[in-house]
Amino acid sequence: MQRNEQSKRFAKLSQRDINKEVFVDELPELGLIVMNSPTDPSPSIKIQDGKIVEMDGRDTADFDAIDRFIAQYAIDVERAADAMELESVEIARMLVDIHVPQRRVMDIFAGLTPAMIAEVMGHLNVVEMMMAMQKMRQRKKPADQAHVTNWKENPTLLAADAAEAGLRGFAEEETTVRVARMAPFSALALLIGSQVGRPGVMTQISCEESLNLRLAMKGLATYAETLSVYGTIPSFLDGDDTPWSKGILASAYASRGIKSRFTSGSGSEALMGYGFGWSMLYLEIRCILMVKGAGSQGVQNGSISCIALPESLPNGVRGVLAENLVAAALGLEVAAGNDAMSSHSQMRKTAKLMLQMLPGTDFITSGHSVMPRKDNLFGGGNFDAEDMDDWLVIQRDMQVDGGLRPVREEDVLSIRRKGALAIQAVFHEMGFPEISDEEVEAAVTAFSSDDMPDRNSVEDLAAADAFLESDRTALDVVKALAKNGFDDVAESVLEMQRQRVLADYLHTAAVFDEKFNVLSAVNTPNDYEGPGTGYRVEGNRWEEICALPQALDPKSLVEAETGDERLLLEPVGPAVKGEGDEVVVAVGAAYGTVMNRTLADLSHADVLKAILDGIAAEGARARIVKVWHGADVANIGLSGAKLSGSGIGIGLQSKGTALIHKKGLPPLNNLELLSMAPNLTLESYRSLGRNAACYATGRSPHPVPMKIDNMARLRLIVHTMLLHHREVRQIDPDRGIEELEVTFQ
Amino acid sequence: MNDASKRNSYQFPLGKHHRSEITTKSGRPLEELGIEQVSSGQVDSDDVSVSAETLELQAAFARESGYAEVAANLTRAAEMTRIPNSEILEIYEALRPGRSTYYELLSVSQRVASMYSAQHTAAYIREAADAYRDTGMLKVDEK
Numbered sequence: 089m090q091r092n093e094q095s096k097r098f099a100k101l102s103q104r105d106i107n108k109e110v111f112v113d114e115l116p117e118l119g120l121i122v123m124n125s126p127t128d129p130s131p132s133i134k135i136q137d138g139k140i141v142e143m144d145g146r147d148t149a150d151f152d153a154i155d156r157f158i159a160q161y162a163i164d165v166e167r168a169a170d171a172m173e174l175e176s177v178e179i180a181r182m183l184v185d186i187h188v189p190q191r192r193v194m195d196i197f198a199g200l201t202p203a204m205i206a207e208v209m210g211h212l213n214v215v216e217m218m219m220a221m222q223k224m225r226q227r228k229k230p231a232d233q234a235h236v237t238n239w240k241e242n243p244t245l246l247a248a249d250a251a252e253a254g255l256r257g258f259a260e261e262e263t264t265v266r267v268a269r270m271a272p273f274s275a276l277a278l279l280i281g282s283q284v285g286r287p288g289v290m291t292q293i294s295c296e297e298s299l300n301l302r303l304a305m306k307g308l309a310t311y312a313e314t315l316s317v318y319g320t321i322p323s324f325l326d327g328d329d330t331p332w333s334k335g336i337l338a339s340a341y342a343s344r345g346i347k348s349r350f351t352s353g354s355g356s357e358a359l360m361g362y363g364f365g366w367s368m369l370y371l372e373i374r375c376i377l378m379v380k381g382a383g384s385q386g387v388q389n390g391s392i393s394c395i396a397l398p399e400s401l402p403n404g405v406r407g408v409l410a411e412n413l414v415a416a417a418l419g420l421e422v423a424a425g426n427d428a429m430s431s432h433s434q435m436r437k438t439a440k441l442m443l444q445m446l447p448g449t450d451f452i453t454s455g456h457s458v459m460p461r462k463d464n465l466f467g468g469g470n471f472d473a474e475d476m477d478d479w480l481v482i483q484r485d486m487q488v489d490g491g492l493r494p495v496r497e498e499d500v501l502s503i504r505r506k507g508a509l510a511i512q513a514v515f516h517e518m519g520f521p522e523i524s525d526e527e528v529e530a531a532v533t534a535f536s537s538d539d540m541p542d543r544n545s546v547e548d549l550a551a552a553d554a555f556l557e558s559d560r561t562a563l564d565v566v567k568a569l570a571k572n573g574f575d576d577v578a579e580s581v582l583e584m585q586r587q588r589v590l591a592d593y594l595h596t597a598a599v600f601d602e603k604f605n606v607l608s609a610v611n612t613p614n615d616y617e618g619p620g621t622g623y624r625v626e627g628n629r630w631e632e633i634c635a636l637p638q639a640l641d642p643k644s645l646v647e648a649e650t651g652d653e654r655l656l657l658e659p660v661g662p663a664v665k666g667e668g669d670e671v672v673v674a675v676g677a678a679y680g681t682v683m684n685r686t687l688a689d690l691s692h693a694d695v696l697k698a699i700l701d702g703i704a705a706e707g708a709r710a711r712i713v714k715v716w717h718g719a720d721v722a723n724i725g726l727s728g729a730k731l732s733g734s735g736i737g738i739g740l741q742s743k744g745t746a747l748i749h750k751k752g753l754p755p756l757n758n759l760e761l762l763s764m765a766p767n768l769t770l771e772s773y774r775s776l777g778r779n780a781a782c783y784a785t786g787r788s789p790h791p792v793p794m795k796i797d798n799m800a801r802l803r804l805i806v807h808t809m810l811l812h813h814r815e816v817r818q819i820d821p822d823r824g825i826e827e828l829e830v831t832f833q
Numbered sequence: 834m835n836d837a838s839k840r841n842s843y844q845f846p847l848g849k850h851h852r853s854e855i856t857t858k859s860g861r862p863l864e865e866l867g868i869e870q871v872s873s874g875q876v877d878s879d880d881v882s883v884s885a886e887t888l889e890l891q892a893a894f895a896r897e898s899g900y901a902e903v904a905a906n907l908t909r910a911a912e913m914t915r916i917p918n919s920e921i922l923e924i925y926e927a928l929r930p931g932r933s934t935y936y937e938l939l940s941v942s943q944r945v946a947s948m949y950s951a952q953h954t955a956a957y958i959r960e961a962a963d964a965y966r967d968t969g970m971l972k973v974d975e976k
Contacts, residue, residue, distance in 0.1 A: 151968075152968060153964055153965075153968040153970060156964050156967075156968065157964070160960065161902065161905075162902065164901070191899065194899065195899075297925075298922050298925070298926075301921075301922065302918075305878075305918055306878075307878070307881060321968070321970075324930070325930050325931075325970075328929055328930065329929060329930065330928065330929070330930050330961070330965070330970055332928050332957070332958075332960075332961035332964065332965075333925060333928035333929045333930070333961075335906075335957065336909075336924060336925055336928050336954075336957070336958075337925055338906055339906050339909040339910045339913055339954065339957075340910075340913060340921045340924075340925060341910075342888065342906060342907055342909075342910030342913075343883075343888070343909075343910040343911070343912075343913035343914045343916070343921070344882065344883070345882065345883035380902050381902060382902070382906065383902040383903050383904070383905050383906025383907070383909075384903075384906065385900075385903050419899070419900060559878075561878050561881075562881075563871050563876055563877070563878070563881065566868065566871045566872075567871055567872050567874075570868050570871070570872050571872065575868070578868055579868060582866070582867075582868060582871060585866070585881040586848075586863055586866055586881070587848065588881060588882070588883055589855065589857050589858075589863055589866075589881060589882065589883050589884075589887065590846070590847050590848040590852070590855060590863070590883075590887065591847075591883045591887050591888055591891050592845065592846035592847055592848050592891070594888075594891055594903075594907065594910075595845075595891070595894065595895060595898075595900070595903070596895075596898075596900055596903060604848065605846075605848075605849065606846045606848060606849075608846075609898070609900075610845055610846075610894055610895070610898045610900075611845055611846055613898075
């Protein structure tokens, strides 16, 4: 009979963040399957007269519009016959083989059908996919993209946040709107703020497609990311587009000198009800091939806002990495997702992030909020303002480039002020509703839009409408900036306009450095070919990553310390063996003379006095010696014990670690150890003295109670190491062990 | 110098190697676009627009670097520099699902070919028309 038992551990586990998630089993007919659906097509190709007439088991007559688009524009017919002859596992091995260069793999992928690509991915585990991503990423140097929005849609806060994002190293910044009519002002604030933060940061606004294009044509945005594609036609039609209409938009953006990338991601078709029983990865591969066929330089994928759906299924995170990898292998810039909230669990979020952050993608996230989550109008970000330092530490831990740089508070405040003042000046000059000095001040130090005064939104919206309808453009912004003394910002905003004329940044994976040098797959291609090649985190960039403002100078932790003025330790000659009920207290070589406090911040005088008081309280005598030949606490203690008439000694290191030892025991087998030096109190040392006296006089002591703090080692290990190092440096074997005369002052 | 050899003399990126030779869509040298000219109102939006010639150069760079589809897109883009903003939005609208009949799409195609010498763009719209006809994405009443 089953008993009605409940585990308290299971009860606790059920409350953990990870168990707030929904997990489901696969159900292919509803599209709930990430890779290898039983109804996924098998790879095949037939070519007649230079045209694909059969692809993945369907012939031309059965092609849907997506098959047709892919066959016509995305597959290189001249490469297809040879590429499709290869075994899929052979192609999978080429992806991870450092002896097969990136270009060779791209040439093969150019001839593969969607089902063949899906089959290749099926052979790779996540580590292999990461190795492949490291090679197939298009731009040599990885980067990251920022999301910059706020709930109140306050332009001053937006400009300040955009400036901070630039300073923090983001290569691109994206904003969006809650109220669509605010779009012209939000785009303007982002443009100005970004150029204050770092010249050359590219900006975009995510809004309705034709409004987006109009804003870009005004010079208020330099790229677009809104071109969504779907892997089945009914999903496409729900999005009110076709592969061809999206394709013409890509050309339209380019014709105005505006970079664009498409958007797709695993799970969108299933979510919209039109997955057709195909795996999410197969559908996504169709999307990526459409993106390629349309001639876009890149894609933001990685499931994006659908991420929770693949993550509810087996293999979900692996499948999402596979879609990133497919895009890279097809020669597309990849903004790799990690933008929408992917889990309640911090551990799970980080684990997933590592799949893109460690190999590096063109953009590790498709948006990392520079503001707190409540201000994220993209529906709440996966990583936000509060995660910045974690990101920076991970870069330093692993010597990886996550695209960000450490910043100092004073620099952030100053760049935010400049951003806020610049937008204030432009609003004033262009006759928009005034930005008050109070707003500027609030934006400089704000945590969130709660810290911002409210604006008259009716006036703002009317002015934004008028700005959109007017013939005023980014050139008027340049004028306003220059007139108000923001010459450098005016120059950057103008250079962004000149770059539209040059059009260099329309190429695959293009971003600008701070001098407007374009970095793209064309002029800085990823040339990874194994250890020692490709992009390495080194030189100035590595120094920058290392230089966390909160990193301490190790010398500053110990250098100033001197002996304890309240403790006079007078050497009176070599220590000798004693007699009777005595305890020998043996201190470390630095004790009281070149150091004065323990890790618990107790003075050496107080600690020694507490021990001596404890010994005296139990009626034993005490002698004090200094051990010069070693710094290990067992060595110190045992040295004392060997000299002690009772055979009992106390060893006391300068950092405060102490023990009771007994003559004849092996060094590491002591009687009692106070190892948690940071948690010790004077009462602990007094008890240790009493216990040692009890041993010396043949009575049974009670072990000293210890406060356990598991975090103490984490917090103090550097201090421990440095203090111990000082003790070790005092070692002088020639001096052996000296008897000390003690005076407390 | 013919087009191909002229192209061969260019090096990517243009902003680094050929800044002084690049002109805007309106024909002005890029180097004339300074803060002073902007502030005195001597620059308008055609002066910060990319020219068809520059986009053709960029298409050649893409092709030579192995990005054939990007090159095709930039070639269409070069043609579309000649199409005004409002008409671009109309072409996009016409290509959205269920917006146009087959013959309406063909007429858009013919117009961009004849009025703007946009041969590649015209071909692309014609291919869309065929695909929409074959897969049921034309305006419903005239399928």
